[in-house]
Amino acid sequence: xxxxxxxxxxxxxxxxxxxxxxxxxxxxxxxxxxxxxxxxxxxxxxxxxxxxxxxxxxxxxxxxxxxxxxxxxxxxxxxxxxxxxxxxxxxxxxxxxxxxxxxxxxxxxxxxxxxxxxxxxxxxxxxxxxxxxxxxxxxxxxxxxxxxxxxxxxxxxxxxxxxxxxxxxxxxxxxxxxxxxxxxxxxxxxxxxxxxxxxxxxxxxxxxxxxxxxxxxxxxxxxxxxxxxxxxxxxxxxxxxxxxxxxxxxxxxxxxxxxxxxxxxxxxxxxxxxxxxxxxxxxxxxxxxxxxxxxxxxxxxxxxxxxxxxxxxxxxxxxxxxxxxxxxxxxxxxxxxxxxxxxxxxxxxxxxxxxxxxxxxxxxxxxxxxxxxxxxxxxxxxx
Numbered sequence: 387x388x389x390x391x392x393x394x395x396x397x398x399x400x401x402x403x404x405x406x407x408x409x410x411x412x413x414x415x416x417x418x419x420x421x422x423x424x425x426x427x428x429x430x431x432x433x434x435x436x437x438x439x440x441x442x443x444x445x446x447x448x449x450x451x452x453x454x455x456x457x458x459x460x461x462x463x464x465x466x467x468x469x470x471x472x473x474x475x476x477x478x479x480x481x482x483x484x485x486x487x488x489x490x491x492x493x494x495x496x497x498x499x500x501x502x503x504x505x506x507x508x509x510x511x512x513x514x515x516x517x518x519x520x521x522x523x524x525x526x527x528x529x530x531x532x533x534x535x536x537x538x539x540x541x542x543x544x545x546x547x548x549x550x551x552x553x554x555x556x557x558x559x560x561x562x563x564x565x566x567x568x569x570x571x572x573x574x575x576x577x578x579x580x581x582x583x584x585x586x587x588x589x590x591x592x593x594x595x596x597x598x599x600x601x602x603x604x605x606x607x608x609x610x611x612x613x614x615x616x617x618x619x620x621x622x623x624x625x626x627x628x629x630x631x632x633x634x635x636x637x638x639x640x641x642x643x644x645x646x647x648x649x650x651x652x653x654x655x656x657x658x659x660x661x662x663x664x665x666x667x668x669x670x671x672x673x674x675x676x677x678x679x680x681x682x683x684x685x686x687x688x689x690x691x692x693x694x695x696x697x698x699x700x701x702x703x704x705x706x707x708x709x710x711x712x713x714x715x716x717x718x719x720x721x722x723x724x725x726x727x728x729x730x731x732x733x734x735x736x737x738x739x740x741x742x743x744x745x746x747x748x749x750x751x752x753x754x755x756x757x758x759x760x761x762x763x764x765x766x767x768x769x
Contacts, residue, residue: 387533388421390442392428392435394453394463395512399429407452407510407517410572414526417570417581420533430454436466443505448529453512455497463509464498471502488520496520499528506532515745518574522581523616538592539585542600547577547619548753549610554578557606567599575742576749577619609760619752620652626756627658630763634755635700637662637670637692640710644744645751660700667709674699685711685720686731693724704758708751710743719747721754730758 393408408425415422423446428434435454442449454463464481468474473483480487480498488510489496495516500507508525510517522543530540546554551573558569558580566585571578582599586592604611612622627634636659638645646661664670667688671678674695679688689707697705704725711718717736722729732754736743 387448387529388423388446389415389448389450389529390423390446391415391425392438392442392449392451393426394428394430394435394451396429396460398427398453406514406574407512410514410518410574411450411452411521414521414572415529418526418530418533420529430460430462432462432465432469435462436469439466439507440470443507446505448506448508450525451507451509452517455495455509455511467498467500467507467509471500471507473500488524489516497525499525514574518572518579519618522572522579538587538589539583540592540596541581541583542596543615544580544582544600544603544607544611545577545613545615545617545619546580546607546610547612547749548757549578549607551578554580554607554610558603561599561602561606563599567595569603575745576753609757612756618652619749619756620648620655623752623756623759624649624652624655624658626759626763628654630759632658632704632759632763633700633702634659635662635696635702635705636660636708636751637664637673637696637706638708639664639667639670640712641708641744641747645708645748648748660702662696662700670707685709686722686733689720689722690724690729690731693722693729697724704755706751706755708747710747717743719743719750721747721751723754723758725758725762727762730754 391408391411393405397403398405405427412422412425426438428438439449439451451463454461464475467482475481476483479496482498485498485500487496488499495511495513497510497520510520551571568583570581580603582603584592584596584599586595612619636645643665649655649659662673664673667679670692674692676692689709693705693707696707704723707722709720711720719734719736721732732750734750736746
């Protein structure tokens with residue numbers, strides 16, 4: 387099997403941002419021993435995109451496209467797919483007649499898969515977070531089945547958060563793997579996926595070997611593993627809140643309200659998680675009746691007070707203040723969680739690409755609340 391990777395977007399073509407999607411995809415395909423014919427980047431132009439897909443399907447069995455799936459006027463991936471396949475555009479996901487949707491209909495980011503005589507066309511969103519999730523949970527399993535019909539080989543995906551990839555690798559270095567087992571890793575914004583690979587002589591042997599390997603990894607990493615395969619950190623947290631009937635109030639400052647946008651897509655979150663209608667410290671101060679921050683203010687103390695007041699006003703069990711503090715010295719992500727048992731604070735420095743700051747902050751916020759629940763509600767864990 388051969389795959390061609392197509393990245394779409396003027397910002398990628400002009401070099402304004404790094405193409406981390408293509409790098410992630412190519413590394414993942416290499417792990418499956420799938421050949422890459424070519425990687426190309428095209429701008430936001432309908433005819434150029436259509437021509438790139440046609441050319442890819444002449445050279446490869448699969449054309450894997452990222453980007454251009456939004457609803458803006460310059461998002462042309464779906465019209466290009468419809469044009470080269472002769473399919474109609476429709477109003478409901480995946481928006482191309484006869485295509486299979488990748489992801490969950492109604493959620494903000496999904497992709498599509500279309501099998502035709504000339505080859506298979508797979509389109510993924512440009513957002514790295516959504517792209518990586520669909521790649522790991524739907525695209526790679528699909529390609530694995532196409533390449534290897536033998537069910538005595540495969541993988542399981544364990545998902546971790548709040549622990550660095552280098553730390554995971556170090557902790558798992560003591561595992562004794564045989565030549566038919568291996569571990570590979572993919573990281574983004576505070577989360578690391580561990581893929582456990584096993585090849586065996588039979589399906590029964592595969593299951594036994596895989597179970598032993600999973601248990602060995604769990605013994606090393608414990609509750610740093612929040613789920614497996616299609617689990618998402620936000621869904622796992624909501625299940626925990628439901629299990630313990632915990633209500634959570636959240637205020638975000640300088641995050642672009644990324645956490646509230648993510649939680650809004652999780653079924654059941656609206657009943658348990660409430661978000662203050664603010665975007666920054668000025669709005670939060672006015673909303674809570676606090677003195678606004680000044681250059682001389684103690685940010686940690688201010689956030690502690692804000693979390694306590696927010697919990698009281700919202701009449702919630704927990705209140706979280708998520709604050710991205712950007713200064714000349716860099717970015718500090720400050721998380722303050724108020725509960726009946728007191729205040730817990732997490733502070734982390736961020737040194738990565740600016741586009742990823744809010745995603746990092748969101749992951750840390752979800753991890754912080756999850757760890758509080760694991761510590762204070764250990765009898766019933768929702769993971």
